[in-house]
Amino acid sequence: MELKMEAIYNKTISATALIGFIAFFLLSLKTVPFSPAPLYGAIAFSTIMFAGYFLTNHILYGQDPALFILSSFISQLGLIMLYRINPAAFSKQINWYALGVLAYILSSAIIKYWVKVKINPYFFLAATLVLLAMPLLFGVERGGSRSWIQLANYSFQPSELAKITFVLFLAEKLRSGKIESILRLSGEILAVTILLMMARDLGGAMLFYMTALAIVFAATSRMDIAAAGLAAAGTAAVFGYYLFGHVRIRVEAWLNPWQDVPGRGYQIVQSLFAIAQGGFFGTGLGMGHPEYIPAVATDFIFSGFSEEFGFMGAAALIVVYFLLVYRGIKISLSAKESFLALAALGIATMFGLQIFTIIGGVIKLIPMTGVTLPFMSYGGSSMVMSFISLGILNGIRQSGRGEEDDG
Amino acid sequence: MDRLKKNTKIIFGIFCGLFVSLIIYLSYFTAYERDRLIQSSYNRRLWEQEDKVLRGTIYDARGRPLADTVIEGNVKKRIYPGGEAFGPLIGYSDRRFGRAGLEDALNGELLGVTEKDPMVLLRQKILGVADRGNDVYLTIDSQLQSTAYSLFRGRRGALAALDPNTGAVLALVSSPGYDASNLQNKWDGLLNNPDKPLINRATQGLYPPGSAFKIITLAAALCSHPEIEKKIYYTPGYVKINGRIIRDYENLWPGDYDLNTAFRYSSNTVFIQIGQEAGADNLFSMAEAFGFNANLDTDIPVATSTMPRPPSLGGDVELAEDSIGQGKILATPLQMARVALVIASGGRLVTPYVIQKIVTPLGLEKSMHKAEAPRIVLEKTVADKIKALMVDVVKSGTGKPANINGITVAGKTGSAENPHGKTHAWFVGFAPAEDPKIAVAAVVENAGGGGANAGPIVREVMLKYLNSLQNK
Incomplete structure (x- = not known):
């Protein structure tokens, strides 16, 4: 075989x-x-x-x-x-x-x-937030979005690395299958999404947000959270359109x-x-x-x-x-x-x-x-x-x- | 863990849906949206294609070329053997000036980019005809077109002639025209010419139809109040509605008129009374039945002829103006030819078309004309009554200049008031009345009376066409 x-x-x-x-x-x-x-x-x-x-x-x-x-x-x-x-x-x-x-x-x-080493999920969250905040502070704008960092001749998109740390954060945090505080978790996900929106990386914001929904749903089997998350995204999209x-x-x-x-x-x-x-x-x-x-x-x-x-x-x-x-x-x-x-x-x-x-x-x-x-x-x-x-x-x-x- | 696995499978199911939707949409796009995009004038690839492909030829109904590509040295050159009479209709295709007319509307066919059957494309490659576009055969009779054009003698105006049985366009003249060959030498002159020769007036010109619209007023009244046929109308020569005075033409006497006399001499004041009897709703729906307010879906772009709905309250002045084809009604000459066609065909409305067939380099013929069941918009008895009245118009009324010895011509004149000076001269009609072979509408801008100025043009066009049918 x-x-x-x-x-x-x-x-x-x-x-x-x-x-x-x-x-x-x-x-x-x-x-x-x-x-x-x-x-x-x-x-x-x-x-x-x-x-x-x-x-x-x-x-x-x-x-x-x-x-x-x-x-x-x-x-x-x-x-x-x-x-x-x-x-x-x-x-x-x-x-x-x-x-x-x-x-x-x-x-x-x-x-x-x-994978055998247990790492505090907040290390990953902090890394994600720092990575996403970096281009906002000293990044350069390209193609309408401010998500690049220029180092000498190389430019680098920190959000690409943040994708990994963000996934690891959620996986670690939800490994037990239970949400300790839904308010806190939503706040953390929103903070990440908003940082991406501030960089005008709408596609990125959507990717991070939907991935978070998928992980939360898979870990907790909470259909209501998934539905509420989708509804919130829809509402945000409508507001975004007008604002x-x-x-x-x-x-x-x-x-x-x-x-x-x-x-x-x-x-x-x-x-x-x-x-x-x-x-x-x-x-x-x-x-x-x-x-x-x-x-x-x-x-x-x-x-x-x-x-x-x-x-x-x-x-x-x-x-x-x-x-x-x-x-x-x-x-x-x-x-x-x-x-x-x-x-x-x-x-x-x-x-x-x-x-x-x-x-x-x-x-x-x-x-x-x-x-x-x-x-x-x-x-x-x-x-x-x-x-x-x-x-x-x-x-x-x-x-x-x-x-x-x-x- | 089991629930986690189950949820993971649900998420995987969603991904299956998302990826399948990508492929389905792409299939739909490739199968249905493709043609329109490939032929879009924004698509730069078309000009690349133009370099590689020998653009197809446009022929008239008898196979005479109207737009052809010749190779001079190594340079492809587009020539237009038809000359000035065909400029606004055929248009041009030029890298610098873009495209217009049929050269624009048929661009995809002429370049052969509409073919999408891979087997046909393969056969064309093997037979070595892949670099040729399709040829297009029009329904236009080029001799009739040239004759009609010369009758305008450079005056601004337009003419549309249709085969009343099929809707095939026999001539579509816009005057002044232009010769599209060697465009670069005359472009600025054409662009700055105040007579605007680049516009196809027959399809894009929107004119008040004037008294020619009385055909529709008459149809609306005869359908809703058949008794008006026997009625006698009195007119003092003018009518006053809400303070607005509308008069008859100078040579009409005040007095009693029956329907025949009122139509024959085109009395505005009587037709305002007839319009009032028919009512705004009937007049409006009859105009729509004749093709107004509907986008004409045919092989060339045609401006929509419009009649706004008269307000049901306080619309007396508007209804009065509408009844005599003034006010806010606007019609293209092609639309007015359709009005004549409806009467000629005993109440049927058909869609006019200019493309007879398209021939691919492999010799396959494609018909572009969608066979459609003609819509019956008017009872035959009513159409025949109107036809009889139109015959009298030419025999002994305002339409006399269109009279032909030995052939019964039916027609209606119009002298449309407009803000640009003398009235626009209209004549719409068909012949022979017993078995119509040609329906024509002509307008000469600011020429004066319809009978005297547009009538002779229509007469000559009808005569020429009917003679050519005899000689065939």
Whole structure:
């Protein structure tokens, strides 16, 4: 059984590498005159990927190889699109991928042992609040939200790390399955959400809030709290619409982008044009116009991907993301302890909601909020932190397996 | 732990729902929303397509090209062999000046980007015709169009001619027009011309219809009060309503009028009485039955002709003005041709259309015209009574200038008062009355009386078309 699974994993990762070589070869053909440079990218990527695969398989006992394969598969699609859009961004991003793989292995290994240490939940809460307050105090504004910190030549989005500390805080606090003071807990969740709103990171605020609801519901089975939480979010959204101009602009751009195509509707309309152009089968790699889409390397990378890979490619990508969430949920279900189960659930929920929010936003199913598409969007914080989250999932899985095997 | 697992499964179920909804929405988007987006004039990809594709040709009903792409050296050039008569209808497609007219409305078809069946696309690629757009065949008779255009002799105005049986548009003239070839040399002149040649007056021009609207007043009255047929109306030559005086035309004597004479000589004062008898509600709903206040969903953009509902209290002046087609009523020449069509066809309203068929590079023909059951908006007996009255208008009334020897022409004139000077001259009619083959509406802006100025244009257009049917 194990051997058979291993053979499947080996085939899958080889297929991923093959897809990469084909795609980068196509990009080589597209460059005039013919240049082998994209192929070097494929070589670099598969080297890192195979090294990571080999290491995880041999160092991490009882791990889930699917997590690494799925995330690398998605990262590669992102890198292919980035090379297509801007080769310079590709060179940076592949370094982030390498760093992400390293962080994945480290966090997997560390978490496996660390989970046995009991840490006060308020340490995590304090960390979350400090991380989220940092950009408000000395951050820089980018794309309308003030959630970045600039350090020398690198900029960093602390909210990416806060996602992890926030999930760990809630998992630790609710491990007993009981809420000591509902008022206090709501206050803590609201404080986090409000800090994100102050940074005008509406997508982030929604992600944190909904993830908190999911964890609270899973831990306590309190349907009434979940319903009240959703109702409160709905009310807040209505108030936000009337009180804040930037909320209104997003909602209006969603409801009717055609009212002001050169202005507030511009981004979403360009995104929709790209997806429409792709149709069922896509224009083919290198044949679309990602340069027409604003922020195509970050928020709108899914639209660029859809144009060239079509509905078929986009639907397949959604399925791959779904598999990743499914693996996370599975790890949560197999966890031996409620803290681990809640932490795994929190991380899987954070991933799932983030993916739904950004894909739903660029296809105009829901209003557009600027969150990144994990593993695909250009950016170091998102790439590395996504890998660390995945590493935590992997560590939780190992800790469960370890006991099983030891016992 | 068990409850936690159960809850986790519930949350997983929600995720299943969310991700499935993404894929369902994306499928819906790709299947249904796609076409509209690809053809949007905001879509920059269309111009890329334009470079790669040989834009399709627009032909008239007999296969004469009206917009064609020729290759001079290595440069693709769009030419418009029809000249000035076709400018406002066909429009132009130019990277600098954008698109207008049918070149705009049919852009997706002409570029061939509407095709979405992957098998057809594959066949086109294999057969080497993937870089060709679709050809479009119009219902327009280009000789009729040119003749009609020349009859305006440069005066501002418009004409619409329809086949009363199908609604096919035979001619759609806007004067002055322009020749869309070599647009860059004349763009500024066209843009600054006070006569606004870039506008298609036949579909976008909204004019008060004047006495031509009396057809609708008559229909409303005949439907609600059939006895008016035998009534005699007295008029002193003017009528005073709430202090406002409306007069008849100068050559009408005060006295007794029956319905026939009042319609034949277009007496305003009698028709105000008839309108009062019909009542505001009947007049309003009859105008809507004839197609007013409804967005015309057809293959070219058409401005909506409007008649605001007269207020039921204190709307006497408005009702009086409405009865004679003045006041707030506005109609496009195409809409007025539809009014003639309703009478010509014995009470049926059909949607006019200009596209006969679209031919793909593989030779497949697509019909753009949605077959629709004609709506019966008027009883045939009433339509025939109005037809008889319209025949008398041309035989011995205000419409005499449209009379044709040997052919019974039915018509109604209109001289619509407007704030810009002399009255707009209207003529709407159809021929032959016994078996209508063509329904026409023409307006000449600020030309004066409808019979004398618009009548001869309609007469020539009818004659030309009926002769061409004979010679076929």
